[in-house]
Amino acid sequence: MTPTLFICVNRRRGAGSCSGGGAYEVMAVLRTEIEARGLGWDIRLSPCLGHCALGPNIKASPNGPLLHGCTDGKEVMARLLEWRRG
């Protein structure tokens, strides 16, 4: 099954949120990394994943981790590749 990354892009007024924390910028890096590797993974925009104070948050599917503090796209990519290697 093709991996799908659900990236929270929620914005909360007056509070920390994934969008405000750089989720779109991380998503752009991940798109580039995935394309450069020819992985064909899907990326979907997600509503709030319920861990706003720990964001930006990304849920990997199927059965992947819920990653917190996703501010560095290359570091997130490394964590995701580790997940896929098992």
Ligand code: FES
């Ligand atoms: S705003 Fe992203 S988890 Fe709530």
